[in-house]
Amino acid sequence: MTPPRLNRPIALVDLDGTLADCGSSIAERLAALRQPDDSPEDELKTEPPPYILARQQQIMSTPGFWRDLRPIPAGLRLVEVLKELEFETFIFTKGPSDNSNAWAEKFDWCRVHVPELKVIVSEDKSVVHGDVLVEDWPPYIVQWRQRWPNGFVIIPAQPWNADLKALPENSIRFDGSNLNEIRRVLESIRKETRALPASGR
16 A cells, blocks of 8 residues: 655755855856956856857866855755755756766765755756756756746846846745745745645646
């Protein structure tokens, strides 16, 4: 006999740019590689030119890059709220297809900073279902919402998502100062999920 499943809502929490400060570390290293004729604005684009992409790849392939990223305090506070509200919370990160070492280093980072949480590493974030996705990268948000339109998205504020003209439906921007608002939204999602029968999700 299969035991009844507890209706705990599932939260998928991104790593890079949400919990681990990948952006600042890349920006610091890009600045060190910058040439006189380079445009700093190119470094902030969602789709940067090839020369920036090449430098980013070089930086992110450096041994220890992912393992040594600084934690983002606001992201860790959000994880604590999810735990307090009894969400089934997973770290959910993309594994680079050309850098298997990054997979191991991301796992190592999680074991140091959020050792109690299970880790999902995927090459395609859109295939994993959850009630809540915490994600800062616009293309991943779009892909995930296309597959799971009823899911709710929390968008950690970053320079690369600042130009979103309007927030996607069922989403909220998180800038570190509106944690109480985020908590109210999560409480509502938790109540709705618990009201569903086990087969209703």
